[in-house]
Amino acid sequence: MTSECDTQQRAVLVTGPSGAGRATAIAALEDRGFEAIDNIPLGLVPRLLSAGPLERPLALGLDVRNRDFAPDVLLDLMDALNALPEVTVELVYLDCRAEVLQRRFSETRRRHPLAPAESPETGIAREIDLMRPVRARAGILIDTSELTPHDLRTEIARLVAPANGVGLVLSIQSFSYKRGLPRGLDMVLDVRFLDNPYWRAELRDRDGRDPAVQAHVAADARFAPFFDRVLDLVRFVLPAYAAEGKSHFGLGFGCTGGKHRSVAVAERLAPALAADGWQVALRHRELDRGGDPAGGGDARPGSPA
Template sequence: MLEKIQDGQKTGQKEDKFRLVIVTGMSGGGKTQACRYMEDLGYFVVDNLPPVFIPKFVELCKHAGGHVGKVVLVVDTRSREFFDTFVHILEDMNRDDVPYEMLFMDASDPVIIRRYKETRRRHPMAPSSRISEGIARERERLAPVRAKATYIIDTSELRKADLRDKIHRIFGTGEGEQMNINVLSFGFKFGMPLDADMVLDVRFLPNPFYIESMRHKSGAVPEVADYIAQWPVTQEFLRHLDGMIDFLVPQYIKEGKSQLVIAVGCTGGMHRSVFIAKHIFDRLGAKGYPAKLEHRDLMKNDVREHVREEC
């Protein structure tokens, strides 16, 4: 058996190819948010599964040819009468040496009451009475399950970012968990990208469009890039830009952001925005951040360039 842990300290358990995590706990304790973070880690999440179906579901997953390697089953008191079999199912799994981990999500009574007040939802254990009564009934019913928990996380004082860190620390593998960074060049005349987190307007930089020999070449062409880069205003801007990128990206990662879209716009999305977006992309690569580069409107200017790169 795994050592029982409080507040998400990880055990030295050897990770199997198939990993089964059962998530349970108090209504309003943070199960939904925890499962969202586990989905981000690549877990297949099944919500509100009656306990009696757990053994059969596990068997199906193990015979899925490796397509389902990490599974989260959410089991709680919403199962109503089915929930009474939960402890017996767990005992059967222990007896049959079925490996699993159980995460119990909890919070203090005042915090749970406040959360229910904010959402205006009924407590599943007290649909027609006071929330406090439902909490008391649920705690009593969950006591035997809580005693079997592998991990217990109390979210009473946790921010979402703190909960995410705990989930990643316990259930993450370190693979594919970095923030996805997309650097996008675009032309304002074609509209701003709706999914951008940060928009840089570089229309103040010298425009190669007015140089006949460069008009139909993109900002990725060395001749055009050298033209834009030679100006003092460009050099000063890049100094400020590098400092901002170097500062902001670690802050976003620390905050738990899973995706960052940096959009760089000029008039047509062909010269200046392409040059600056490529500069940001290269800067991120030099710092070791995985990033993608896309020139959204380059083809609209009838220029045949590579529109996507990865590092």
């Protein structure tokens, strides 16, 4: 039997600031059938790949602890690997807010590799600044600030190692504007102009996964033309992004509480695009957290807030 690995080697490079979850991500990829190597020196990567395709895809963990690590060296390596027709390379960047990294270092009482004799805060600031050009080049960006290790494993499985292992992965996320924009989105659409189910007492405690809530949102005369245009737009841009080699596209829908309208729209769009053959990962940020962040009570009926 001949597999894709007989002709082409897939290499996933996992990086990001120290404490963002690289070890968890590498372990998740190993569990998904990757051959995982953490903290490999950058200079050894070309030699590793020049020996010919391996039986399994590679997951390589890279960060500032590597003895020859430098952002420009990593980006040069990416360019060199991308020029090889026998290699498919993807860069996964695990992002994390500085205050969360500080808390993690405080909990583990570990020294930061870029500030062994100083405070972790100093090292974190240096590393975030150092890694900016690498972050900008990432094909897949995962913000781990509010993810548990289990959540991160799930995101890695969805975005990096889906069941069929090929193609661009579309991540659709609903969220509340009161808690800010999620990181890693390529396109954000505001659906606060749609009629808010919160103001219907019988719908207030339900969410956008409920058929009654979805029916209420869809009954807004503006919903159908909006949805059709969004679907056409996404169908237009996804093949172009895939042709450019992008492996992940993040699309977000936001509303006041992240419970009704944004959820309903995301729930409607995800199966439509999955039916087109795209790998779709669907997440409702506020529902995953539990509770109602906005409550809806501070917005007047009929207002766009």
